[in-house]
Amino acid sequence: MMEAQVNDPAGMELSHLRVVLVETTHPGNIGAAARAMKNMGLSRLYLVNPARFPHADATARASGADDLLAKAVSCASLDEALTGCGLVFGASARLRTISWPQVDPRQCAGMAAAANGNTEVALVFGREHAGLTNVELEQCHYLVHIPANPAFSSLNLAAAVQILAYEMRLSLDTEAAPPVKLDRPDTTLATADELAGLYRHLEQTMIDIGFLDPARPRQLMRRLRRLFNRAHLDRMELNILRGILKAAQARAKDSSRG
């Protein structure tokens, strides 16, 4: 990373970005993704349970981006890979069934650039054939949909990484692309792991106060997650919400005791 940044000033401006590849099957795709990243000045690769890595195919396809492979961070879960991230984009085919905030690559890059300075940003890519699961998609604040031929819409993994990385690089020298908000420059957004903690706390509290029956959870947590992801909580807001939950739990405990 250091070398790349020395030679490529843009690399420093993109250093808040991490690319997360979830359960990649073909090691060649990991290598090709690393090459695509390095070509565009991105340097931080996270791998969630790759099928085979390290692997000669990864090194071959990296074509000189071996340094990114060497310092790739291996993770046991997507949660772990998202630790510290305040803004999470999941690459996905257009979804018909779930309505989740969707952006295109250019909007995604504009938002990621706007977040630079105080927020870590993750770009998450799913399995070659199956993409991301619904549970994984729900850990993303936005889905990024790459415009494609509807009759043949599945891009190669590294090709998708290439397009997003390209837009990230372009976003640096663009006065053109209209800045897409996140207009709270002074706040520190809550990270993905902090949000995960909030959701666990919220779920437990709803059980404690008798609102959620764990045997029949329905869509409740999904809906609430979507709501709070959309709001881009900052850290103080998150702390307030946790304070409210704690107080509600304390009263519920009193009442069951009483």
Add this chain to the structure above:
Amino acid sequence: MMEAQVNDPAGMELSHLRVVLVETTHPGNIGAAARAMKNMGLSRLYLVNPARFPHADATARASGADDLLAKAVSCASLDEALTGCGLVFGASARLRTISWPQVDPRQCAGMAAAANGNTEVALVFGREHAGLTNVELEQCHYLVHIPANPAFSSLNLAAAVQILAYEMRLSLDTEAAPPVKLDRPDTTLATADELAGLYRHLEQTMIDIGFLDPARPRQLMRRLRRLFNRAHLDRMELNILRGILKAAQARAKDSSRG
């Protein structure tokens, strides 16, 4: 080509574009380029003296874009591949030595889109390691330079095709990226008066559970209002939140009674 166009209206608008690969060494790259093209709705592939083609690696990497490979036009020279083209772009690293008109991918796509209707357009890509020769570059009207890390600027051939094809597709729906939006067309947003009711309910609940001291309200309600306003609650979300508050109040009442 016909099938793709039937299913992808954009394909018709991109049918004046041909992708020309010059003396490609690795057949896998030809297949990956075909896939990238088809993903974006391009369909016309020209191959100038490929080292090995057809080849199993090309078919494998095409991943379903076999139709483009099957109708790829094999040519003995770049001249032949450019026959009929009125506008020719050559993909190239930034050149220091030759001064030739240079454009970036977005400009290239804009020019190609503007030419549609009366002009055949070619996008020419050179050899994996050596690119295009000077003689070949001089057959191009413009050089297209993909922005890249100057310390690691050589993109994989199919990755370069992917980026240009992506820009070609984007150029079709150019009413500038729409403002990011929460596309929740099917939902009814909560009204201002419903929100006001929620905020009163929230405030009373926080008092009931002992989280808010009405004598010292601080900035609490202002912060929460701002948070929920930002989220643009829909009616169902609002009802869920009120349900949670109601359950928390019931427990608080039990506990004060017990």
